[in-house]
Amino acid sequence: MGKNRSKNNLNKKEKSPLAERKIIAKNSIGGVSFLVSSDIYPLIELWHRWLAKEKQMSQHSVAAYLRDLAAFMGFLGSHLGHKPSLDDLTSLDPSDFRGWLVHRANLNFAKASTARALSALRSFFERLELEGFNGKTSIAAVKSPRIPRSVPRPLDEGAVSKLIKAAGSDSTGLSEDWQLKRDVAVLFLLYGCGLRISEALSLKRSEVEGRSQLNIKGKGGKERVIPSLPIVQDAIRSYIDSYPKTLMADDLLFRGHRGGVLNARVIQKRVVTLRQRLGLPENATPHSLRHSFATHLLQNGGDLRSIQELLGHASLSTTQRYTDVDASALITTYTSSHPRAR
Incomplete structure (x- = not known):
């Protein structure tokens, strides 16, 4: 019995870390x-x-x-x-x-x-x-938990302008000029075209440069066409002109510090830094620019169906969340402006 026990122990000791990793893999x-x-x-x-x-x-x-x-x-x-x-x-x-x-x-x-x-x-x-x-x-036969419909938290137009303008400067002197212009171009795509950050960072040079319309493949492979405003095109051109290396037509447009593909976390951290510097609310994130795109369109007369297509929502009910934001803004305006509400 003792011999068997020591043999078993010996076998256990003989298992190498590599063998353990293979089992896990x-x-x-x-x-x-x-x-x-x-x-x-x-x-x-x-x-x-x-x-x-x-x-x-x-x-x-x-x-x-x-x-x-x-x-x-x-x-x-x-x-x-x-x-x-x-x-x-x-x-x-x-x-x-x-x-x-x-x-x-x-x-x-x-x-x-x-x-x-x-x-x-x-x-x-x-x-x-x-x-x-x-x-x-x-x-x-199992019902999904009922989830209260969340309301998007957009920024107002003034906050968006401050954020994008601030992205073009760096008081620390740690960022190079092309990096600042890159960040501005990314933020313009999020706000000016309503892109998700993953969609913006997946764009190739040939899919964006000089194009007045962008063909975007979003969640679930759903494709949509989005107008690219002149101000967005100018920001992209400024970035491309300042980038110190050669970008081929099939290269992903946005690059990191060492020339690799830009990680979304870089933009997210930059926005956090800018938000703190400008005293903006915590909902000032890259994704809030997409929310702001939709909300500002709705507030300026855009219809839900068109906004649904621009955002790439599969269901209109998802887009309808922005009507709640618009209604909240209307109530705020009423209570602060109507003489009987004071």
């Missing part, structure tokens, strides 16, 4: 580890590719879906007492999913986070059904 899909039976891995990998290629979801969204599914598998495994198998998944009923919802509520997950996680599970079980397995019917 084998159980990992898209950088996310799954504690599931081996018969599920191929289906998760298939779903992973399906999300990225056919559904054309962003890397960020795909990663979030993978984490949500891994967390659900972990929850399921803890209740089953073993790694979930394909038979376990196809045997689930609505009460199992509701138990998972209660589990998340007890852990104080935000309703929006749980709604997204439920969407991820629905997507996975949809893929299972396409492969000939059951499971979609049970999860279809």
